[in-house]
Amino acid sequence: MNSFGAVVPLLLVVGAALVVFLLEAFLKKENKNYLAYFSLLALIATGILGARAWKANLSYFDGMLRLDNAALFLTFLFLIAVAFVILIGMKYISMQDANHGEFYGLLLLALSGLMIMVSSTHFIVIFLGLEVLSVSSYALAGFKRKDDKSSESAIKYFLMGSFASAFLVFGLAILFGTAHALDIPDLIDFFKTGPDNQVLGLVGLGLVLVGFAFKIAIVPFHMWAPDVYEGAPTPVTAFFSIGPKAAGFAVLIRVLAPYWDAGFRSGKLFGFLWALAALTLLVGSLIALPQKNIKRLFAYSSIVNAGYMLIAVLAGDGTGLLFFLTTYLFISIGAFGSLIALTGKGREYNDLEDFAGVGFKYPWIGAIFAVFLLSLAGFPPTGGFLAKFYVFVAAVKQGLTPLVLIAVLASLISVYYYLRIVIYMYMREPEREVNIEMENPALYLVLFLCLYGVLQLGLFPGNVLYLIKQAVAALL
């Protein structure tokens, strides 16, 4: 249905971002938290608008922007993610001497980029969203201006990101030149029926995939991730681990799932992605093994998780992918939130050695962090297990058993590196002085919600799966 309502949530977010930028200039340093509250209100309002549009299938700009259920479900995920990031970031940025209101504005802008990406099937619009997201992300990565690592991470992210965008644009140009269309359904039609110029079209599609592969950090396009994850402020890292990844995969499955159905399963593209998934899983987990810095470790862990999600894409399993993304949202933000819980004034503790004995010194934070780590490692009864379970079942059903075996091997390796953190927390005596700032209620709220989410999704995911089913109907 053509309705201006499809654009309103987006306008609300962008408008809120602009208001935040404006207000920032007039607020005193100690009142910056009001901007956070304002942003949260805007997020809630957007959420309500989104909920009202559920099943309404609104669209605008001649169908260029579509709020179908898939777009809405992902939008909800992004709203939750950004709300969590704001909550865990409030205290953090003031402790790390970076208490500027732009933090919230940039997050809202990045959110608008994500929303654009998932609510369109036209590649130009998707590209537009991607760039809005990327530019805000570069700024967010370098948000700790006085910190060299943060600046380094911003520069790296910017260079690699532009590189990826160039690939993407080049691929789009080729696609347009051969298929004379950039809307995903038209492109799929072209590949299904178009007799000639398929090779050039495939090259274009391949380049587009490479561009996205950078964004979602799959091997061998992952090099930027560890440095960016390590250098960026931790709340921003939490955002990177879920936001761009979810949007990228949503686009991938939109493009590729119908394509597999058309009998391209034996084609070169499928083999190419198959190899990428295997490579991502193996390389990611092997390099994760010797990591000493937890943020770098999580960077590799997110690469490996991208590998699992790629399996879902290859299996054409939209339900599995969305469920994986939903659980990964809670696990990942929970894990980074736990890292933030272990920060002191002007000091972060990200080395493995810092974690020695933390589990008994701070029992609640330790226990909650341990649950997230076990969930990442895929232990039942947490959501991490069920997410992998659904993806692997679908993959075996589609005859991807060898890939599932590789994935299982990767999760075996992952058990080692996740449990190593637990070992430091619970089984080693403290070696270094760790002083953390305890008073951070917003953060604890997020940790609690994430814990609840991880357990709820692991034990009783029925309601979420019901929503996901409705969303997937629009996706495929």
Place this chain on the structure above:
Amino acid sequence: MSIPILSLITFLPLAGALLLIFLPKENKTLLYGIALTLTAVVFLVSLSLYFGFDAQAEGPQFVEKTGWLGFGIQYHLGIDGISLFLVLLTTLLMPIALLSSWSYIQVRIKEYLIFMLILETGIIGVFISLNMFLFYVFWEATLIPMYFLIGIWGGKRRIYATMKFVLFTMLGSLLMLVAIFVLYNLYYKATGTYSLNIFDYYKMLLDPKLQTWLFLAFALAFAIKVPMFPFHTWLPDAHVEAPTAGSVILAAVLLKMGAYGFIRFALPLFPNAVEKFLPVLSILAIIGIIYGGLMALIQKDIKSLVAYSSVSHMGLIMLALFSLNIEGVTGAIYQMLNHGLSTGMLFLIVGILYERSHTRLIKDFGGLSKQMPVFSAFFLVALLSSAGLPGLNGFVGEITCFFGIFAANKTFAILSVSTVILAAAYLLWMFERVMHGPITNEKILSYKDMNKREILYLVPVVVLMFWMGLYPRPFLSKIEPSVARAIAGIKSATKVFVQKPEAVPPQVKIPERSADIR
């Protein structure tokens, strides 16, 4: 609607663990009081399973079944004669293990009790799950508390040991998980409905080639857990480093999960593959018997001696299981209980000794029997039970196992009898060096004999040992009918295939074996 006893005994410990989280960690008496009361209550409640169990009834009993996640994933519990006593063994040993930790565990008592209670939930869940998904969830869930128990309260090399334990077990169970996926999809393709119900899977007759792979995946998971030679290397490490109660639970119950997995899943699901691999597995079991026994002979540390004796004994249990006749399998299950009691008690004894001496090396002892006469008597009973002396439980179990093995293969039987000789050798030799002779180490003179608490938790075990050795009827009568049905299931399925080899079996055939177990 009657009381859901199985859910009750499974989740009562977990509820206790949640309760303990909110209690002050300084109040040791309160914490122990709650944990002990809960485990004792669980044991008493689980006794009602024994009295309510009808041995002659077909199929699982005390069944609880509700939908859970959909797609065949159900909350489906039930027990038969095979799992009944394993559940009882778990619930009995848990309060004993907790009592034994009163003075052994000095730090972080609250966390310790929490993990022990979670462990009990996991183990009971494994034995009573009839849905593959649920089974896997519990199977994995036992890993986490054990990982912490070894890693936090263990000895010097605890981190290495606990990591090895987790990684070995995970390797097996993840491959098993993939095999479960394959079964799940095959079942769906054959029938159009999703199911993870183990009884539905019994009815599938799979392509023999596929069976081989699936069987290997399942067998690897269980063989690592048992542990069968050559997958046993994690066991001595884990045992030596684990705290006493951890070793007790590990040896007495966790290892049984592997053997139980064989009889519940690996053997009935893949009859053709079983036929093919039975000789290999039997030979591995025999190697385990002899190798474990020989290794036990040369151990310097009492605890690792008991650990290797476990490898040897579990070898016998597996060999008896693989004989696939009623005597053998019944004997194997009975011997699992015996091994649980005798090895559990041996670990408790070693723990008692360690609390006094802070060493476990055989050479540090000698002449203990003069200093600790009561201890000496208990030690001797545990040891003779483990060595299979007539009149004690070990004898009944071993002799039944040998009957079964002999009926299946005489050579194997002759080789497996070596377990008795070896056990007598390493146990009695160790006893002689530790308990008899002159007192060479002056510290021994300061050791006190067992106190009331220690006697209290060993007495039930000793009573059971005599009971099970002198009057095994109450136990065997409940085990045997279930075993007979299970065997009939495995055998008849094999026959279906053997009788008409010319017919190429399709990938999956559903109704062939429908009448057997259900």
